[in-house]
Amino acid sequence: MGKGYMGKVLFVDLSKGELKEETIPDEVYQKYIGGMGLAAYLLYNKIPANADPLGPDNIIGFLPGLLTGTGSFFTGRWMVAAKSPLTGSWGDANCGGSLSPAIKRCGYDGIFFSGISKKPVYLYIDHHTKELRDASEYWGKDAVEAEEMLIAASGSKKTRVACIGEAGEKLSLISGVSTDKGRMAGRSGIGAVMGSKKLKAIVLNGKKRIQVHDKAEMKHLSKLANKFVKFQVPLPNLMPGMAGILMRALPNAMAQDGMLYKMMLRKWGTVSMNQLSPEMGDSPIKNWMGSSKDWGFSKSYSTHPGKILKREKVKYHCYSCPLGCGGICSMKGKYKETHKPEYETVLALGGLCMNKDADSIFYLNEILNRAGMDTISAGAAAAFAIECYENGILTKKDTDGLELKWGNSKAITQLIEKMIKREGIGDLLADGVKKAAEKIGKGAEQYAIHAGGQELPMHDARNDPGFALHYTAEPTPGRHTLGAGLYYEMFQLWKVAKKLPKVLPLYMKGAKYKTDNEKAVMGATNSKFMSVVNSAGGCKFGMFIGAKRVRLFDWLNAATGWNKTPEEYLAMGENIQTIKQSFNVKHGIEPKNITVSDRVLGKPFQTEGANKGRTVDLEPVRSAYWSEFGWNPETGKPTPERMAEFTNP
């Protein structure tokens, strides 16, 4: 009788070069599920309080979700977690591709690395052997090249690789981990942790079988989900942009049903938002000080969904995904193809820097993927540099002669190439806007838009205050993947869990800015749900289709044989959130000090554009959100007794 999970994790001590397996009892899975939950539980106990994120005491973990490989859909995401060098807090990054099942087929629910290796190494696991191997010939290679060489060296095309590029090797704090030639686990600067440990890659080719409790039920649920994924209506290329203009004009807002976004994802992918978001005011423009006025329909036209689609050679599906929002695009120039840039990349390198040149965005997308650097943080750093240059804080001498002006795509491209190589101004920016502003001084902080050190993603809190809440109140600051007002509407969790607030089908836009307790309940529910999703290996886009259509909780029950109610799962999500916040408290983070600049909150409010006159009153909602978890509403910290619950004997 299977349980969906493998029941074991692997600990690798890079200093001693020792590999040690550890069995995980069933009770731990029933409390922390797997993926993010399991990582939080293990790392909370095993990383000492004052560990240097780039030192030997930090531990980095690669974890599949519990549901990975069980016959469920949308559950091919894997999780990398460690103490973040960028924010000093709990750090995790999430990615798709096809690495997640490969970890499980090696027989593990997580592979963890501690210590520091004297020389560059990579971990090789196949059905018979598991060992650390010399990686000096791959050190210095970019992530795509290294992956191809490692797969060839393994002698099997089924091998799956996750590796860092130049940015990780050079300990850039905005570097991430790449797999499948460019799918990025980019946030929290985890790439630098791998770089500090001299760990170039993990190379996996296990063959173990994944057993589940009730396979017939898994298939029944998957067929149900597939029916909704396949439902599609024809959509014209400019429809999203037009919808954006309409949404900006209307005084009220319509509760979003995830099926609409699902159809856009199935046709174009996330790039479907390239015009919709700027028009409705969701995209931050010109380093957050611009508005939809500065980045109108004509400016975003060069990257509208149809344009991107024309370059797409083939759709790309992550493991176990029926939707397939990814794609492989062809490119002119040095690199012939690249993963279709995501909306976040197109806006960070486009609208945020006023850069209209699509080719430069494609090229930067590829070199950043190959370097293993987070495209969002890179774009934010470029926008920060341009604004400093515009205000004379950075002179031509500082920028090694680059004319850092809004929209100057050639200069932006060269700047980012310098960041990857840590040359001159590049070295200054390669550690993110917060560190750069501290080094430059002269009042540059006001132009560094981040939360707790993590550059903000391309969603404007002035349009959806939910984002401001999740940027500043979450144990991992500055993330757009954990919750927002829009997300709560699309998850439709109130259809499966009783007592959750329902969303009105039509409501006045002003209602979004009210600081009633219901906002905190919705925010807390988002975080709890996403903690469960990230522990099960789930993908947010699948969950957007709606909880009654894509039934994550039923998949979990069918795979493990548990019989937990949605309420119990949300309680487990709360438990996982609390252990991540406890990790932060243990490592000296003051949750109440994690804020965003007033510019993001609309203080003073903008006078033009979609978010004209909008300001976000963050504090009351944030403390109400914290008390939803039973944390101290002022400090955001869990009580010591609550934290003691997580220390295992």
Place this chain on the structure above:
Amino acid sequence: MSRTDYSDFLCPIKFCCGKLALETLPAELRVYNARKPLILFSNKAVINGLIDPVKQAFDDSEMVAGIYDGVPESPTLSTIRELSDIYIKNGHDALIAVGSGSVMNLAKVLNIVVSGEPGDLKTCQGEDKITKPLNPFFVVPEASATGLMANGSACIDNFSFTSRYLIPDYLAIDPRIVQQETVGVIIDAAMRALSSSSFAYTLPDTDYFIDPYAYLAIQTICENLIPVIENADSKKGFKDYLIMNDTEKGKMALVTASVIGGFISFCQPAGIVMRLSEALSEYCQLSSGILAGLLLPYGLEYAMLKEGYQTEKLLLALAGPDVYSRTPENERGKSAMGILRDIQDKLFHLTDGYIPRTLAGAGISENQFSEMIERMSQNDEGIDSKGCLSILNHAREGRPVSDI
């Protein structure tokens, strides 16, 4: 430390007999936190109409149950493999065996595999090798079930298992399943239970915890066997199971008694009569249960003389307190044996001679006796071959055993 000093007794079976016993199955499964049982029927179940009442009982309980109605007459290991594949693929967490003994036997072996892994078939073979409780296992016997399902042993192909964890957790005796059955099978089951219970009840040093079970089994069989057989062929249309006439009640009681008899045969080492009847059944066409009934009085008399079995106590269970109190103490043993022989006579008349009055009627020659006893003593030295021979001879002539 004499026998009365230490005794260990456990009856894990929950008995539930009567109308609507099937309807209690879902509720009982929930006690075990089981939500998706697999129900096994023999391939003849459809004809006997066993499936609909069970299905109906589960439909009202909104509990999903898998139905498999193809258990062959003599199942093999590949049946086990096929069923374990179904059990695991559909995430079943409990087994319900409905109908004949072969389905029960198969279910027990299947439960070993699905509660652990196929390899357990090898490691758990033999005596008490199963270390932990298995998944829930319920039985719903039909009249022909020989009661052996209640004992903790099972065998398939050349594997045999014995363990208290194989004893079913729940026994539901429902008139719709017990229904009609051929007379021969009912007698066989009843007489086998009567002999195992009688030996347990009259042990030289009483086991006070088996006593109630044995007393009840003997009392039930004596009160119901003959009446049920007498109007067994009154094929009353068995539609309305809510109003049970005495025959149906009698049949239910007999099945309960045969199950208890089976359970007792697991707690007590098989008596001399049981082993003799097993061996004898290869030499003639009578089943081992009927032969046990034939040998019972003679075996008991021998046991009373040799080991001091309390045969007078048997009169209480056979005839009830009135007769027991009025019979003088020293004659109670003899009159008990008389009752047993009287039952044998009645069966002879009721089955028009198919069941003989004495062993002579079974058509087994004398040298076949000695050859059989010879073979028995090879594989089991504890056999008191002189005693066996005397029992067989007395049984053949119908002469009570008066000396050894």
Place this chain on the structure above:
Amino acid sequence: MAYSIIDECIGCGACRTLCPAGAITGEKEQVHVINKEFCIECGTCGRICANEAVEDGFGILCQRVKRKDWKKPVFNAGLCASCRTCVDTCPVGCISLSSSIVKKDPREYPFLEDPKACVSCGFCEADCPVDAITLEILSKETQAAA
């Protein structure tokens, strides 16, 4: 539960070479051994063994099946969600993706790239979340054409 080889094995080594998990060891003409820890119960050894010297987890002798009669996966693109589960679960990696399966559809669908390598274990059919794969005896031309 892992398979096991019984004494009738004549040590021909057919199973050793074909085992996708490399779980079988043994010298020529010696009785071969299956390593319990590596066996993934794909049944290949049972199908290929000429004198049926392989027992499955239940202790039942496996039946030999001639290679030409081995059933191989046929993919129904209409049902397929192109979710790559079959590509990942195939122990020999003989299933690949191609975007030219369905005309005017840029999505990649699975196909049997290397029919000879397929050991007919049925993992793809068992694991496909939408039952879009069925194992059949491929006719000569489909085998050659793939």
Place this chain on the structure above:
Amino acid sequence: MYLPEYCEFLSPVQIASGHHVLEKIPGFLKALNAKRPLILADKGVTAAGLIGIVEDAIKDNVQIGAIDDDVPPDSDLKVVSRLSDVYRKNNCDAIIAVGGGSVLDTAKGLNILVSEDADNLMEFAGANKLKRPLKPFIAIPTTAGTGSELTMAAVIADHDNFIKILFGSRFLLPDIAIIDSRMTLTLPAFFTAATAMDAMTHAVESYICLQKNPLSDAHALSAISLISKNLLNVIRKPDDQEGRLLLAKAATLAGMAFSNSTVGIVHTLGHSVGGVCGVPHGTCMSIFLPYGLEYNYHLVNPFIAELLFPLAGPEVYADTPENKRAEKTIEYIRQLNQDLHDATGGRHARFLSEILNRDGEQMVKKSHFDAIARISIGDGTKFYNPEEIDYDDSMLVLEASWDGRPLNRNLVKKNA
């Protein structure tokens, strides 16, 4: 034989009985794969030195986690949570409960807390709240009477708000019940009589009440015959090991009987008198037993007649004509109470007015009757009694049992 339309019977407790059974506990613990048991008892048990016997029997091949004998006469919520800390601190993995009803009920409550890793027992109050087997639990009864090692229920008081909470589930049953004659060897005559009559009441009432079933009946008959054959000899010769063992086995058989077919008016009144006046349970049982039979006489006298055989034996049964047997049974039980009264030097009370406490005062007064009658209406056992019981019925029986005169049967309202 009485075969009802529908009946159930379950007693899945392994019974290990004999004279030297305690020594087998290490083996049983290993079979339950437990290594560090917590031994529970009450002050009375330690005073009688029974804990010493248990400890010596197992200490050289089992690591005892802890021994705790601070269990009050009737179990309490706070005590259970205190014990759960003791259990967890000494990381015990099994419970061995040595004692009477209150120790066993406390052990059952404790086992819920530690197995479900909970801290609030109230979550599991009521019937069938437990979903899976609990941690290993061995029960060693030290009174040959309560039979609570075989009941699927536990009653735990919440003294703060004066209520008794009932927990019902088959998972409360111990894995093994140890019936070792040494445990009751030193039980004083007065207690032996009271607890034996408690067991007798369990057996008799389970034979006549509404959930009567064949298996319970068979167990009841064995229990009654064992008690009536051995009780008086054991009272006269307390150190008779064989007699003690048979009495203990009888109590277990009675427990098996009544936990499946439940009890009636004798318990309804007995519980209230115990609650109001603090009279030991066994004493109330022996007093009300004859009255219970008389109260239900018109409905169940054929069954009462059948009880004469195990009670008085074949000779008396044969001499008494059939229509007189029921009366004879009741008369025999009164006579048994009388003999016990004489054998215990008057301490075994025959009727309510005779019940004296340690310093000789009368424990039950007529003034208590009103409170007793009102409480008894709320007692759960009332529903299983063949005849209905209301306030006046209770008063009627209380009046009669005040001075021991037989109940006037035609005053009993016949409405069932």
